[in-house]
Amino acid sequence: MSTQELPPIDPDQGEPAEPEQPAGLRATDLGMHTAEGWVYRHVTLAADPGQVVELRGSGGTGRSMLLLTLAGRARPSTGTLDVLGFDRPRDIRPRTALARVHDVIGPEPEQTVHQAMTERARWDRVHPRGSDGLGYRIDEVRELTGLDAADHDRIAGLPRVQQTLLAVALALLSRPGVVLLDDLDVGLSAPDQSRVWDALHAAAGHGAVAVASTAGAVPPPPQATRVVVDLHPSHVEES
Numbered sequence: 001m002s003t004q005e006l007p008p009i010d011p012d013q014g015e016p017a018e019p020e021q022p023a024g025l026r027a028t029d030l031g032m033h034t035a036e037g038w039v040y041r042h043v044t045l046a047a048d049p050g051q052v053v054e055l056r057g058s059g060g061t062g063r064s065m066l067l068l069t070l071a072g073r074a075r076p077s078t079g080t081l082d083v084l085g086f087d088r089p090r091d092i093r094p095r096t097a098l099a100r101v102h103d104v105i106g107p108e109p110e111q112t113v114h115q116a117m118t119e120r121a122r123w124d125r126v127h128p129r130g131s132d133g134l135g136y137r138i139d140e141v142r143e144l145t146g147l148d149a150a151d152h153d154r155i156a157g158l159p160r161v162q163q164t165l166l167a168v169a170l171a172l173l174s175r176p177g178v179v180l181l182d183d184l185d186v187g188l189s190a191p192d193q194s195r196v197w198d199a200l201h202a203a204a205g206h207g208a209v210a211v212a213s214t215a216g217a218v219p220p221p222p223q224a225t226r227v228v229v230d231l232h233p234s235h236v237e238e239s
Contacts (some may be wrong), residue, residue, distance in 0.1 A: 002028055005047040007104070011208075013141055015044065019215035020172070021216045023048070023082060023084065023085050024044060024046070024047050024048040024049050024051065024084065024156040024209050025046065025047045025070065025083055025084075025178065025209050025211070026046055026048075026080075026081070026082040026083075027043055027044060027045050027080070027081050027082075028044050028079050028080045029042060029044055029065075029078060029079040029082075030042075030043040030044070030069065030076050030078065030080070030081055031076060031077055031078035031079055031081075032052065032062065032065060032066075032069065032074065032075075032076050032077050032078075033078070033144075038062075039062040039115070040061060040062025040063075040065060040231060041059040041062075041078075042107065042232075042233070043060060043066060043079070043229065045077075045227065045229045046101075046227075047209050047227050048208060048209070049094065049177070049204075049206065049207050049209055050204050050209075050227075051198070051204060051209060051210075051226070051227055052197070052201055052204050052209075052210045052211075052212075052225070052227065053209065053210070053211040053212070053226060053228075053229060053235070054155075054211075054212055054213075054214060054220065054226050054227070054228045054229065055067070055211065055212070055213040055214070055228045055229050055231060056213075056214055056216035056220045056228055056229065056230050056231065057213070057215070057216065057231030057232070057233075058143070058215060058216070059066065059215070059235060060233060061231035061232065062114045062231065063182065063183075064101055064102060064182050064183075064213065064233070066086075066213070067098070067101060067133040067180045067182050067211065068098075068101065070083065070096070070178070070180060070181035070211060071092065071093065071096040071097075071098050071178070071180050072089040072090070072092030072093035072095075072096060073089070073093065073098070074089075075089055075219050082176075082211075083095065083096065083178060084177045084178065086182070088210075094177060095177045095178065096173070096176055096177065096178040096179070096180065096216040097124075097170045097171035097174055097176035097178070097179050097180070098171060098180050098181075098182075099106065099164075099170065099171035099179060099180065099181040099182075099218070100167040100181055100182055101180075102183070103180060106167050106181050106225040107155045107163065107166055107167055108155065109154075109155050109156035110154065110156060111154070111155055112151065112152055112153060112154055112155070112236060113147075113149050113150065113151050113153050113155065113158075113166060114151035114152065115157060115228050116166065116170060117138050117151075117169075117170065117173070120170040120171075120173055121135065121138075121153055121173050123149075124174035125171055125174075126173055126174050126175075134175055135170055135173045135174045135175045137173055138173075141170075141172045142167040142169060143204070144159055144172060144203055145164065145165045145166075145168050145169045145172070145199040145202070145203075146165060146198065146200065146202075147163075147165045147166055147169050147194060148162070149162045149166060158191070159185075160188055161188055161192035161195055161196065163224070163236075164181070164188065164192075165195065165196060165199055167181065168181060168199050168200065168203070169198070169199075172203055172208075175199070175208075176208060177207075177208060177209065178208060178209045178211065179200070179203055179208055179209075179210050180210075180211045180212070181196070181200070181211070181212040181213070183213060183214070183215075184196055184197075184212040184213065184214050185215055185217060185218060186215075191219050194216055195213075195224070196212070197224075197226070198211060201225075201226075215232075
């Protein structure tokens, strides 16, 4: 897992009070503009704890940067964002967990599954056996995600679907309020994508909001209950 963190983006103004009932994700007309133009724009979504969100868009629609924004790792230029009752990135970050973002955030290929689990637990300051009551036990995240790779397996040698399920399992160890996964569909067949969606729905079933980005090549099945947010290239092409 990469341990690189973006620098602080707002000053310390004291610890906010925890909201009585976390409100999930609320974004209104969210956008990010850089010197090169719009990264994403006109994003509005609402998801409560227990729901799964799919960010669907082709390359260049800002899927990855939008995920980083929802996780409190990047600041939007326009619109409003509320995550679990908080609107400051520094307050959002500790309550969210990124499973994978491109090749920047995610399991280290040369580690074993066991090494990745223990390192992520240490990084998130939870006990991998769950004795501190803060996070999930390793066996619990394995069950939630359907991960069946052996502890001694090297991540680089795992099938893509197992690598993705491992990334989700690692993110869940700290029992975050929001878990986010980039490029869910990359390198996965439709059945394997369904396995990952099932894992995210299982996490949501325990009170989290789960968010994943896709290129949208495989339409959601009719019975799917996830919230779908379409990201359009025309939005970022606007001046």
